[in-house]
Amino acid sequence: MKQALLYWGFITLLGIVHLHALFLTLPWHIPIYGTSLFVVGVTYLLQKRTFFRILSLDVKWNILFFLLQLTLPSIYVAVKPTLLYIIPLILFVGIEYARFSFSNRLFNLNEEIKKFDEQRQQFNDTFRVVRSERHDFLKHVSAVHFMLENGRNEEAKTYLDEIVDGYKETNLSIKGERGVVAGVLHQMYRRAKKAGIEIVYDFDLPLSTLPLTDSKIVTLLGNILSNSIDACEEWQNERKQQAMITIQFYKRSGLHIIQCKNNSLPIPTNILDNLFQTFGHTTKANGHEGLGTKIIQDIVEGHSGFLDFVYKEQEFALKIKIPAIK
Known part of the structure; x- marks a missing residue:
């Protein structure tokens, strides 16, 4: 200063x-x-x-x-x-x-160097998790097989449920996705879970199919999910309830559609009106510059897309449509 x-x-x-x-x-x-x-x-x-x-x-x-x-x-x-x-x-x-x-x-x-380092770290973390789960898979199968052979069916079912819950986190992030995209999805999923936020990935097809470069997809998703997690953390601290994020991805009539919903505290009208238009508009404290939302808008506009958002009843809903043209 x-x-x-x-x-x-x-x-x-x-x-x-x-x-x-x-x-x-x-x-x-x-x-x-x-x-x-x-x-x-x-x-x-x-x-x-x-x-x-x-x-x-x-x-x-x-x-x-x-x-x-x-x-x-x-x-x-x-x-x-x-x-x-x-x-x-x-x-x-x-x-x-x-x-x-x-x-x-x-x-x-x-900033690009920092993002590259972050993406590499996210990719490496995801790769290590997959290797670890693969390494332990046969051990889990052997344990379940032993329980079933000895008639301990309920114990085997409980054990399987625990294994499935652990694998679900990784599977939601990596299925069909390219490395860096899987990395950012996995990292954001873990960050939300660590903060006690319920997060749901509902994808009809991999996000990697978006007609954008990997770096643009990572930047787009990273900013959308990071903003959603920040808003949910503030909402949880204020309301003392569990917040939820839902992100959907599907294709309709030649358009790729990303829809993200999350809990959010009330947003002042002057910020809401300019949220995705110019830099410097943010709902966060602690010196945030309000870059994320403008970056999202620039990526969408740069690919002839359309962005719309609504805040209603403590929920912020963002909808992005990008033509399926490479």
């Missing part, structure tokens, strides 16, 4: 210097406070609409950009007021745009 204030203060100050110097070349007088109010207003709008990514750049690069910007006002001392004053202003804006672009690209690259 402190770095953000220093950054925007520095940019505002230099903006006032450059713009006021340009105004001095005009035939009419514009007071410094008028220039200041204008620049402060523009800066305020910019910081509301952009995310602070300057720290993504290395310190030496930020220092270099700042030094370049600090040298520009020296032109106003060396040259008498002229319309050429617009050149330092353009250079100042250009340098800032370059800093903004580089920092955002670097931030996005780092």
Whole structure:
């Protein structure tokens, strides 16, 4: 927060210097406070609409950009007021745009690396679970066989029920899915169960059949389920009841349809109206940036899809339709 204030203060100050110097070349007088109010207003709008990514750049690069910007006002001392004053202003804006672009690209690259590491970890965890279950399968069969041979039918039935419950968690996630998709489904299922949330996967066909790349499917599902789990955890803490998530996937009339429902506390109207439209709108606390819902919308729109959502009676329902065209 402190770095953000220093950054925007520095940019505002230099903006006032450059713009006021340009105004001095005009035939009419514009007071410094008028220039200041204008620049402060523009800066305020910019910081509301952009995310602070300057720290993504290395310190030496930020220092270099700042030094370049600090040298520009020296032109106003060396040259008498002229319309050429617009050149330092353009250079100042250009340098800032370059800093903004580089920092955002670097931030996005780092985020992709983190997501890749998470997906690899999810895939490895799922693979280890499957190997473990396969390794123990014959032992379970032998145990059940022994019980049945000795007439302990009820004990065998109870034992089988326990085994089936354990296998069901893995089977729901991996059946028919490609590796990374199975990984995120399995990880989200375990996260929900750990939080005491009832979660149901109701798929007519594998989610891997969506006409999206694996990375887009993982991003889409990860954000949908993560948001649902967060909302359910808050609802459980407030209502002291078990929350539930249901996610369905089916195909109708050439459309892939994803439908997700989860318990949710009331959502303020101003947030609900902009939830999937712009960044920065979130129902969460603790400094969340509200990126997930906008990312979902961007993926859906990028594949000519349609997104709709409804909040009613403590339940949030999201419906996504994506044409079955590769």
